[in-house]
Structure formats: C-alpha cells, structure tokens
Amino acid sequence: MNFFILSLIKAGIVAFVLMTTLAYLQWIERKVIAHIQLRVGPRRVGPHGLLQPLADVIKLLTKEDMIPSHVHTLFYLLAPFLAVMFALISIAVIPFGGKVNILGVETYMQLTDLNFGVLFILAMSGVGVYGVALAGWSSNNKYSLLGGLRSSAQMISYELPMALAIACPLLMVNSLSLREIVDAQGGFFLGVIPRWAVFQGPWPQLLGFLVFLIAAFAETNRVPFDLPEAENELVAGFHTEYSSMKFASFFMAEYANMVTVSCMATLLFLGGWQPLFPAEYGSKFIPTLLFAFSGAIAIYHGLNPARKWDNITLPAAGVAFLGVALIFLIPIVAEILLPLFWFAAKVGVILFLFIWIRGTLPRFRYDQLMRFAWTILFPVAMVNLLITAFLVAVTTK
Amino acid sequence: MPSSYIPIFIFLAVAILFPIVLIVVAKLVRPSAPFLTKLEAYECGIKAASNSRGRYTVRFYIIAILFVIFDVETIFLFPWAVRYKQLGWFGVSEVGVFLVFLVIGYLWAYKKGALEWI
Numbered sequence: 001m002n003f004f005i006l007s008l009i010k011a012g013i014v015a016f017v018l019m020t021t022l023a024y025l026q027w028i029e030r031k032v033i034a035h036i037q038l039r040v041g042p043r044r045v046g047p048h049g050l051l052q053p054l055a056d057v058i059k060l061l062t063k064e065d066m067i068p069s070h071v072h073t074l075f076y077l078l079a080p081f082l083a084v085m086f087a088l089i090s091i092a093v094i095p096f097g098g099k100v101n102i103l104g105v106e107t108y109m110q111l112t113d114l115n116f117g118v119l120f121i122l123a124m125s126g127v128g129v130y131g132v133a134l135a136g137w138s139s140n141n142k143y144s145l146l147g148g149l150r151s152s153a154q155m156i157s158y159e160l161p162m163a164l165a166i167a168c169p170l171l172m173v174n175s176l177s178l179r180e181i182v183d184a185q186g187g188f189f190l191g192v193i194p195r196w197a198v199f200q201g202p203w204p205q206l207l208g209f210l211v212f213l214i215a216a217f218a219e220t221n222r223v224p225f226d227l228p229e230a231e232n233e234l235v236a237g238f239h240t241e242y243s244s245m246k247f248a249s250f251f252m253a254e255y256a257n258m259v260t261v262s263c264m265a266t267l268l269f270l271g272g273w274q275p276l277f278p279a280e281y282g283s284k285f286i287p288t289l290l291f292a293f294s295g296a297i298a299i300y301h302g303l304n305p306a307r308k309w310d311n312i313t314l315p316a317a318g319v320a321f322l323g324v325a326l327i328f329l330i331p332i333v334a335e336i337l338l339p340l341f342w343f344a345a346k347v348g349v350i351l352f353l354f355i356w357i358r359g360t361l362p363r364f365r366y367d368q369l370m371r372f373a374w375t376i377l378f379p380v381a382m383v384n385l386l387i388t389a390f391l392v393a394v395t396t397k
Numbered sequence: 398m399p400s401s402y403i404p405i406f407i408f409l410a411v412a413i414l415f416p417i418v419l420i421v422v423a424k425l426v427r428p429s430a431p432f433l434t435k436l437e438a439y440e441c442g443i444k445a446a447s448n449s450r451g452r453y454t455v456r457f458y459i460i461a462i463l464f465v466i467f468d469v470e471t472i473f474l475f476p477w478a479v480r481y482k483q484l485g486w487f488g489v490s491e492v493g494v495f496l497v498f499l500v501i502g503y504l505w506a507y508k509k510g511a512l513e514w515i
Contacts, residue, residue: 081416091408111405112402141449245422
C-alpha cells in the first residue's frame with residue numbers, strides 16, 4: 001500500500017486513541033482519587049460517570065471565553081496553542097508494538113521510527129516550556145507570572161537529571177531509535193528474568209529509573225511538584241487568566257505530557273512491549289486471565305448490586321470484559337494485540353502511579369524542590385551514569 | 398531517509414489543526430458578555446496595584462544560566478552514549494576528563510551558593 005496513505009491511516013488511529021486516552025485519563029484520575037478519599041467520584045453522567053469527559057468538553061466549549069484587557073494578545077493566544085501542539089507531537093515517534101501483518105499489509109505499530117527518536121521527544125518536551133512561560137508572562141497577572149517562572153525554572157532544572165537518566169539505557173543499547181532500544185531489551189536471563197533495562201546487566205538501571213520517574217513528575221508539573229499551580233498560594237498559577245477552551249488546552253497538554261513520559265519510561269526502562277515472563281510459561285494467557293477475572297468480578301458485583309442501576313451496568317461491563325478475554329484467545333488477533341497489551345499495561349501502571357501519588361503526597365516547598373533537583377537528583381544521576389559507563393566499558397570486549 | 402519524516406509532518410498537521418478547530422468551534426457556540434470589571438487582572442477581588450511585569454528574584458536567571466551550561470553537557474553525552482561501544486576506553490577517558498572539568502564547575506557553583514534557593 002502507498003506509504004503516504006498508510007501513514008495517514010496510522011496518524012488517524014494514533015490521534016483518535018490518544019484523544020480518547022486523554023479524555024478518559026481525566027475520568028480515571030477523578031475516580032481513583034475519589035476512591036482513595038472514600039468518595040465515589042463522578043457517576044451522574046452516564047453509567048458510572050463514563051460520559052463525564054463528554055460533558056466536560058461540552059461545558060468547556062460553551063463557557064465564555066474572555067481575553068482580559070491587560071494581556072499581550074499575541075502571546076496570550078499563542079501560549080495554549082504551543083503547549084498543546086508540542087505535547088501532542090511527541091507521540092508520533094512512540095512505538096506501540098513490533099512488526100505486524102494486518103490483511104496482508106506489513107507495517108510497524110508506530111507512526112515513524114526516527115533514528116533520533118529519543119532526542120526528538122526531549123526536544124519537544126524542552127520547547128513545551130515555552131507554552132507555560134509565555135502564558136505566565138503574557139497574562140500580566142502576578143499569580144500567572146510567578147506560576148510561569150516557577151514552572152519554567154522547575155522544568156529546566158529537572159530536565160538535566162532526566163537527560164542523564166535517559167543516557168544510561170543508551171549506553172547499553174547504543175541507539176537513539178526507540179524501536180531498537182526496545183528490541184535490545186527482548187529475551188530473558190536464566191530463562192525467566194526479562195532483559196529490561198531495569199534488570200539488565202552489567203548495572204541494573206533501578207536508580208536510573210527512579211531518577212527518571214521523579215524528574216518526570218516534575219516535568220509534567222504533577223503532585224508533589226505541582227508548584228506552578230499551587231492553589232493555596234498562586235490561585236491557579238500560569239493559567240489563572242485563561243478560560244474556556246484555552247484553559248482546557250493546558251489541561252490537555254498536561255495529560256498528553258503524562259502519557260508521553262509514561263511511554264518513555266516504559267520504552268527506555270521497562271522493555272516496551274516485551275512480556276513480563278517467557279511465552280513458554282504462558283505469558284500469552286495473562287490478558288485472557290486478567291480480563292476474565294475483571295469480568296467475573298463485575299458480574300459478581302452486578303448480581304449483588306450496591307447502588308441503583310448496578311444490576312444492569314456491571315453485568316454488561318462484565319460480559320464486555322469476557323468478550324475481550326475471548327478475543328485474546330484467537331491466535332491471529334492475539335499476535336497483534338499481545339504487544340499492545342503489554343505496552344498499555346506498563347504505561348497504565350505508571351499512569352496509575354501518577355494518580356496514586358497525587359492522592360497520597362503533599363506538595364513540596366519551592367526551595368526544597370529546587371534544592372532537591374540540583375543537590376540530590378543531579379549528582380545521583382551523574383554518579384549512576386558514571387557507574388554505568390564504567391561497568392559497560394569493563395564488560396564490553 | 399527523508400520518507401520517515403513524512404508521518405511527522407502529517408502528525409504535526411493534526412497537532413496544529415486540533416487546537417485551532419477546538420478554539421474556532423468554541424468561538425461559534427460560546428456566549429460573550431464582557432464588561433470592564435470582568436476583564437481586569439484577577440487579584441483576589443481587589444484592584445491590581447501595579448503592572449505585574451516588574452522585577453523578580455535573580456535566582457531564576459542563575460538557574461537559567463546553570464541550565465544552559467549543564468544542558469549543553471548532557472547534549473554532548475548523547476552522541477557519546479550512542480557510539481560508546483565503538484569508542485571503547487578512548488571514549489571513557491575523554492568523557493572522564495570532560496566530566497571532571499564539569500564536576501569542578503558544579504562544585505564551584507555549589508560553594509558559591511548558586512544552587513541554594515534562599
């Protein structure tokens with residue numbers, strides 16, 4: 001098939017999946033936070049609040065969109081646009097799986113494999129700072145300015161340990177192409193331990209992964225590093241003066257950055273779409289078991305409903321889960337879906353960690369945040385890089 | 398291989414069009430009733446005392462300058478990491494020297510208090 005048409009189709013699919021993920025990530029976050037705090041979360045709009053993202057979009061679209069009289073109009077309008085554009089573009093180089101053959105068309109489950117994929121994502125996250133900094137400056141509001149300054153200082157400070165942590169898997173793999181990085185993490189030690197970067201010798205990258213994850217929280221302005229939008233000091237930080245869809249753009253950018261950074265952690269440290277344990281031990285039945293188990297739980301709770309309508313919605317969800325479990329048993333389809341399942345599972349775990357930590361930890365103070373980046377995280381990342389470099393050099397013939 | 402760049406541009410078009418379409422659609426359906434007080438800077442209900450583009454702490458500039466130095470260093474490390482196994486011990490020693498200078502600079506900045514926020 002024509003390369004151009006194929007790329008168009010893939011771009012469409014990726015964009016659709018990404019938008020759906022972003023919309024429902026919001027719903028999942030609200031639900032998880034609610035359950036952590038012993039509430040039920042959104043459940044008015046649609047069954048279990050599943051239509052809540054749609055309602056939110058309608059609400060945000062129909063809100064009055066003010067441009068305050070004192071702003072610098074060009075940069076004020078440009079900022080949310082830049083933020084969301086640079087957040088979305090990074091996903092273009094993320095591979096979701098290996099080579100697949102769908103209806104006779106051989107292709108990779110990735111929009112494009114640039115041979116400098118890692119650098120591309122770092123660059124895009126780097127210029128993403130402009131959205132936040134411009135929003136803070138152009139709003140001409142003290143809270144916005146402080147939020148924008150804090151955010152840009154924090155993002156550039158945490159970019160250093162992040163880049164140093166990323167360099168460690170690169171030392172072992174010697175490639176900047178994300179697909180080659182994942183391919184190098186395939187296989188198993190002693191037949192059971194996966195050769196992911198976090199487990200791979202000569203120096204397992206547990207420390208590097210931890211540094212990357214902490215830096216990722218700061219890069220995406222998430223709790224406990226959400227100083228730019230600290231409600232109790234800065235109202236809403238850099239987006240105080242934004243309303244309607246422009247406000248939503250910043251939120252979308254934040255969630256898109258979260259997804260990208262989780263994908264990066266998965267690809268660089270957790271072996272991308274490589275399974276947790278070998279296929280001989282039945283790793284291909286994991287999705288079936290997981291979905292069947294979820295389906296059984298849903299049906300059980302549907303038969304013992306706790307709330308109104310549960311006796312209808314939960315069995316329906318349970319049957320859907322069982323259907324998905326059966327789909328994973330069809331060999332041809334499973335071959336395509338298994339890598340996607342492992343990739344989505346790992347990304348999902350990291351995204352859940354983001355939400356879990358938001359529900360658990362309080363916020364840092366700003367001086368603590370900066371001191372942590374420069375005097376703890378940066379030296380630790382540097383030492384980790386030196387140890388990795390030395391051990392790789394020793395073990396390479 | 399320039400053909401692998403085509404999908405990037407396709408997705409760039411998607412990423413540019415998406416916010417534009419959303420903002421244009423929002424413009425068509427939303428109400429608009431601005432008045433003077435509503436358009437003022439938000440400052441917890443009181444009148445804004447001054448323009449906010451005044452001076453702010455010099456710390457942010459120091460952080461920005463330090464960032465430029467150390468970010469260039471990390472960018473140097475990437476090509477080194479990619480060719481690491483071919484360079485062998487030569488690569489280790491060269492970057493070792495480079496990093497020693499860098500660590501001296503870091504320690505100097507630390508001693509001068511550039512990394513302390515207060």
